[in-house]
Amino acid sequence: MSIKPLIKKEFLELVRDYKSLAILAVLPLVMMPTLAVFNTYLQTLETGVIYIDNQDGSEGYIGDLKIDSTYVVNYIVRELKQRDPNIVVVVGEVPDTAIDVILTIPDRFSYNLTSFSERATAKVMRAPQSPKADRIASQLYSALWALSENVSRLKIIELGRSAGIDIDPQAIRDPVVIVVTSYIAPTGETISIEQAIKVMIARLLAFSLIFVATPSITYVVDSILGEKERKTIEILLTTPLSKKGLIAAKAFTSSIVGLFAAAIDVVAVLMFLIILSRGFELSGALVDPVLLLINGLVVYSTILATLSLSMPVIIRSGTMRTAQISSSVITILASAIFFSVLFVDILKLPQNIQAVLMLIPYTHSVLSIQKFAYGDIAGSFIHIALLISLSIVLLVLSSRILNEEKMLVKPV
């Protein structure tokens, strides 16, 4: 018995469910860039206030250059304004508006700053748990560091002049120059910078798999238990369609839905990254067609694995609520793995932990992309093959445990 009629029926129902499709497509495309805009552009529009409490009445010289609190404050204000024009710097009177960061320049600051035996201390207080204060404080640290670097450079030049030595301040401040000429894979082999970028992109792509699991599970739950709720399953179960055929058709259609959702999500993630990085040089490397092909294969096999993991749970659940709760456990498991790849390199974990992680299908999704990025194409395909094999085994198992009676008779 061919499963084509059921697949056709499922697609007809799917493409005519305009509202669900629209939500599936539009929501990530709108949500992710919006999130990025909220995270970046709105932050840049935010005004932060730094109050400089200038208690310094001292002065000092480096060569002929006089440094006092006016020099210090002007230097810091100029640096801050260059970095972020939206920062409001108040010097003198305490402002009426909310203050995000307070910089105290204590007495003798300028004297110590110009001294060859003392260090000058600037005190910073900031609002706790505030992203805005974090950002402004970070800009202030940069401005202070610039002041420090500049004074240090002037002191070195002055010392050199006094000693009659031709000095390059950089040679004294940073005698070691670090240049990254190439990268290495976990195997120790040298990889190109392009490959290194690929590794970073692979990490992001692996993370974006987090969006793959949910839509396909939602669809397969509805596809099977929704038929029960809409009172169509009983007729379908008495047709000559085999259990294997039923499971295969439902899984295939749901995987296509998942693939569609995943494609939309990947586009949304890319938009998110582009907006977030505002010109970060990703685009050239992202268009690597082979990486995108591998990613496509991984996405599809991940969706299949998700469906096949949730299928036995769904067909034994009886009710939509139970199925959704059980399926959400699978989604959480997937999310945990995909999220962790942002911070953890699975291939560098101890062997025993790796062995445990290998039992989780999603580990293979991540490793497939990462291994490809490192140039291990065979390894990448082995992980995809493992995912697909596991999916097939689980789908066959689902068809074996599919029990019409348990689906139809309400649990007592």
Next chain:
Amino acid sequence: MEEVLSLIGVYKVYGSRTILHDINLQIYSGEVFCLVGPNGAGKTTTLRIMATLVKPSRGHLRFFGKHIRGDGDILDVRRKITYLPEESDTYFRLTGYEYLEFFAKLYDQDNYSEIVELGVEISGLSKEDLSKKTGTYSKGMRRRLLLARSLMVKPKIAILDEPTSGLDVFSNVAIRSRIREFTDRYGTTIILSSHNMLEVMSICDRVSLIDRGRIIYTGTPDEAIERTGARDLEEAFIKLVNRSGDDEH
């Protein structure tokens, strides 16, 4: 007449509740067989067992002289039977025509258009109606489509659970007449459950009365009236049910 379906000593138990007790029924080729009984008597469970959806806890099921054992036997039976559950509906996003075509293809990929043609005829729905999504149909129209789906593949046995339940008198008469016409034309065996005694009298060749999971009468509707001395089938069944209750006590 050839026996097409038998239930032999069938019991169905859910937890501590026995839903069916020692059900023995023989259904013959070309007859319209009715299963009647009060709510909760076990009609739907019996029909689901006949439709191979529910397995008996004890006892056997025999289709066309063959005992049903594994999944292979069940699939073989499902090619020859159709089942219309009482609580069933159409796929709302498919048109009437697409709905019939989907099921026709599940039974016969090559000759599905002929099957659909018959389905269109049985449904009595206009071409215009059939080109609309079934979600726009009235309950009566959906029920006619569901019946057409059950009969269009010319099954050896069509099992219909309360096919006219909840329908107005016009739809009721239309469906009833189509069932009778179809049986006469194609010799399909019809097994149906019903609450409507007028329906039973008008289309059923034989009837079984089930009460509290037990078959308490099997015979023709006329025999039931005669045996109980009742004025009509409704009264006859009430008497049979009461008598069965007295016997139990």
